[in-house]
Amino acid sequence: MPQDGYDPDLNHRERATLQAVAQGVVEIATGCGTNLFIDGLAYSDQATAHRLVRAGFITPARPGEPGQRVPAVLTDAGERALSHTPALAGR
Secondary structure (H helix, E strand, C coil): CCCCCCCCCCCHHHHHHHHHHHCCCEEEECCCCCCEEECCEECCCHHHHHHHHHCCCEEECCCCCCCCEEEEEECHHHHHHHHCCCCCCCC
């Protein structure tokens, strides 16, 4: 993924995940770094979670104990990626 935060290859699920993070309904388990929870439920698409975290689009809002869930937030790159994608219906 490009470092400027724009990736025309983001798929629908990746965009929707970034939007959910922006809406404040996503938690990330600290320590493992890529386990996401949306609306309190485990996010089943770990490939998407890994890609977005590794690309630097999503990060924990604060440190926590290993395995503790903390709010997930968009990084600057994540905000740029989301701003370059069309709004999705749903939430």
